Amino acid sequence: MSPTHRDVATVGIGGPVGSGKTSLIADLVPRLREAGLDVGVIANDILTQEDADALRERFAGIVPDELVAGVETGACPHTGIREDPSMNLEQIDAFLDSHPALDVVIVESGGDNLGATFDPELADYYAFVISAAEGEDIPRKRGPGVVDADLLVINKTDLAPHVGADLDVMAADADRVREGPTVFTNCKDGDGIAQVREYLSEEVLFA
Template identity: 70%
Template sequence: MGYRDVAKIGIGGPVGSGKTALVKHLVPDLVDLGYEVGVIANDIMTQEDADVLRRAFAETVPEDLVRGVETGACPHTGIREDPSMNLAAIDEFTEWNPDLDVVIVESGGDNLAATFNPELADYFVFVISVAEGEDIPRKRGPGVTQADLLVVNKTDLAPYVDADLEVIDRDTREVRGGDPYVFTDCKSGQGIPTVREHIERVLFA
């Protein structure tokens, strides 16, 4: 495998939508399927998410393949405008492990306008939360409309925030225009296998 020749999955979404929880499910699943996985967590000035993931993957992913990138600016800067720090980390991953199959790049918490630079992500997953409001799909942010896969997470919270999942499903179907989306509950793992299947179908066909 050549320099930077590795599949790259970008996972973005607002603060609290469940990006890290999704990554914590996906990585062990991919490892169990035989893939070599690296993980990058972006944040403004902290290694908090990276530390969480290092602990979570202590038995499944070598510590050298879990990296925190501190952007020092708005989270979208490191994934869209100037992805150089993330790309450098991916280069180091491939040097350490030439057999690496995929790198998951998690954005820091951002807004609905967050998207990934095409050089950084071959497949873009955007995560929103039911708890953010029933109308969030109708706001039609670029993350919601342009992601390769939209994940509508925290479906278990719908009864507690007066959100109607049928309404969210209807609006999501309309704004996605036929592109795929999955309803998930990362707490129980519901919907995670479907997310993984979408990723595998595209990246590892």
């Protein structure tokens, strides 16, 4: 019997528009490949393949083109990751039809608000990405994505001084509103990406 989406590890990456989800994935996937893992990537958006096309170009020679796909939800991006993940599950099944030994599929949500979460059938583990440039008050707003995510990623730390965001305050607020870990990243310089990979490895990939 051919493997299905239930037979492969799945990791969701969610967060608002501009938080750096695509950049995080672009930095993360090569590190997973270096660890010997076969990776598929799905980029969700409303009516565009732009993120998928950008990732396919970025991963040339690293991930086969057919293992990078775009899912056009046609509605609010969270629809395809939470309310009805069937389009994403079908795409994972399609990956496995041609690559049955696939180790992990990363599912990027379309840019959404702080309420985006993943259906447990779609994502075994999910990270929620916010940007320090959005302001230091984002963690204490207690959006479901921030509170419930397995891993909170506070990205674009290099921009914090330019918007008056105090990273220590963001860290303290994150600790107060959530039980899971928080990682600070700067995808521009690769800061914190190794730590994200370590969490994924410990909790999902080699659990």
